[in-house]
Structures are given as C-alpha cells and as structure tokens.
Amino acid sequence: MKLALDTSQSSGSIALWDKGKTIWSACFDIRITHSETLMPQIDTAMKFCGYKPADIKTVLVTSGPGSFTGLRIGLATAKGIAYALKIPILTYSSLQLYALQRYHCGKDILVLLDAKMQEVYAALYNENLEEIYPPQVCTLEHILSWELRDCYLMERGINSLELLSQEKNVPFISVPYLPISAAGLFLLKEIFPQPEIYNLDYIANLEPKYLREYNAQIQKHKN
Template sequence: MKMLAIDTSTHVLGIALADEQKILGEYTTNIRKNHSIRLMPAVESLMKESGTAPGDLEAIAVTTGPGSYTGVRIGVTTAKSMAWALNIPLYPVSTLQMFAQNGLGFPGLVSPLIDARRNQVYTAVFSGETTKNIVERQADDQIILLSEWLGMLDQRQENVLFVGEDTDTRRPLIQEQLGSRAVFADWAEQTPRPAEIIRVARTIGEPREAHAVVPEYAQLAEAEKNWQKTQSGRSE
C-alpha cells in the first residue's frame, strides 16, 4: 500500500512516502516558517522526485495533535482534502505517539513532551519495550502541569525516557523530581520522523473516511475559550 504521511503539528514540518516495504522519501524541516505556505509544495516535490502520481496513493496518514492549534489544523485540513479528492482512506495518528516512537526499545517508560504554555505540557506515557514495532500506549494524551505529571511518573518507579524538543528547557525540574531515573533522548532523537507515522498507521491505525477525522487539541483553543466566555455572558 502506497501511503503518504503528513505532520505539521509542531514547528517541525514532516512528510513521508512509502510503499509496502520501502520508504520512498522523507522531508523534514525544523524551522519557524509558515506550514500553510510550504506544505503542498513539499508534498508535490517529494511525490515528483519519487515518481508518484496522486492517483498512485492508496492511503494518507496525518498527525491529529495535540500540538499547535494552527499547525494541527493545517495538516488535518490538507490531508482530509487530499483523501476526499482521491477517495482513499485517512489514518489519524497521535502526535505524541509519533514522538514516542523515537524511544522504541528503551527499557522503561517513554514520555513525549510538547509545550502547552503556562507550565503545562501535552504528554502521554508509553512502554518502550514491545514485541511490536511501535511503543505501547499506557496513558491517554493529555494536557497537564509538568510538576503534576512528574509526580505521577515518580510513583511508577521506572526509568523514564523524555523525548521532544521541549525537554531541554525542563531538564532541571525533571531531574529534581525523578533523579537518575530521568533519561533524555539524544539531540538527534528529539525531532520526530514522519516515516513513523506510517509505521503506526499500518500497525495499529484505523482507516477512516476523510470527514470523520478531526483535530485532537486536548483543550479548547484560546479563541474558542474566549468565544464561549462571551456566549456565557450573553446568556446570563
């Protein structure tokens, strides 16, 4: 099955294209530039270089969050539009699961971290040791105060591998609470690989029709919160 993967849920822009047993190409940048302008040219370039026509695609996989509200929306909207136009299934994949794949094989827990502001993080926990080719989920995606999350991990009494580019700034607090049980991924493993989206989609993913896939923000966007406050004030 020839599958295209798209990730724009953080500053990283990632695209991958694979057939049954081979990665045909990957495109990854980690720069603060507008995904909405760069995504489709990158997709078109990767497909052209690999000799893949749109009609050759049999499925699309996309990260649905949590992460940047705008970034998630760009990726999901683009993937849905392509899947609908091509009449092919769409596979939603958690952004945190994609990040956690960098910890595959770690003898302990894997906790990806994405900044959610106000001392909060988007996170989840996975087991690095697995008989499959994907890390095994042990907790749902959530938004939580980092200090509270570390307290919960401390109770597990296991080593924890932290992955994600937001781990370095939080290293002192993590080490203070978990001590030597806190392990940090190598710098090259902090950036997610879009090919892992395809691995996850193929292993545990559920194909859906394009209209059924929605962003998973783990919280309301700031604009939505303000709108709800306004509506609540009007109804009082």
C-alpha cells in the same frame, strides 16, 4: 503508495511509502506557515519520485496534540486529498510518534511537548508504545503525581529534566533532540494496524485532538 504528514509542531515532515519501504522522507523547519509549505513539499516529493496524485492510496497524518494551526492545516490537507481521491485516512498521536524513537528499548518513555501557558502536552508509554498515561495537557507539577519508573525522557520546548529528577528521584535518561519524521507513521501503522477503508462520514467528522480549547474559543466563552 502511501503519503504521511506531520504538522503538529513548528517543524513539519512528509514521507512516501511504496513497495514495502520508505522512498521519500523530508523534514522542514517552518519559517513561514504550514499552509505555504506543506503542499509545495508534497508536490516536490511526488514529482521527484515520479508519482501522480492518483497513485496515493492512503494518507497517514498526526491528529495532535500540538500546534493548533499546524494540526488544522495538516488534517485539512489530508482530508482534501482523501476526498479528491476517495482514499482512507489513518490518524495517529503526535506524542506516540515522538515516543517511537525509543520503541523496544527496554524502558518506559515519557514525552513532553511545550503547550504554552505554562502547560505541557504529556504522555507516558511503555517500551511497546502502549499508553500508561494517555495524552493530556497539564502542568509539570501534575506529572510529579504520576508513578514514574526508570524511563526515557523526550521533550521539546521545555527543560524539565532537573525538576523531575530531583522531585521523583528517578534516573531519567534524556534523549537528545532529533528531527521527527512522518516516516515513523508507517511503522506505527504496522504496530497499531487500522482498517484502510474509505468512509466519507468518518473523514468529514475527523477533527484535530487539541486536548484543550484554543485561545479564540476561550475568549468566546469569556464574552
């Protein structure tokens, strides 16, 4: 059985996979912190489906970019489970998870998430979810320098469609917002397989992919 976690945004999701199919998928809007929500959600899913912690054989988790606090909590939870059960962790990009909604739909996929401070987390994928422009933090103006063709536009927390359409003269197809489920990580695992090997050093050194320093680090450097 496999457990998938996504806490990269203000909303979160978990999913369970067993015997070739998703058996539990739940999305939850965060009104309190991920630290108070994630473990109860996992516990509920496990009990409802009749599993014990020892049944988990692999943990899949988004490693970023996204909410600094959310990423730390999600990865720390995954690492704690992996340490306790001596099982592997597989990590995937949160932007790639978003792009999954338009996998094999015939166009490139531009993903933009609000990074605050007038910046966005951005990546451009082809229809096979292969990187054209890798995940990065930048301004919308910087994205205007990208070579963009007719593509799907997936964004959260910002409204860039009008700006990009006017400046690039490209017929973007805006994708309506849908909740993103951690169950998509199971498909990413099939598309981009990774070795499922328990490696203590690898797990110990796993860190969130923030793409930039968080505010506390910036302030520390200034001082």
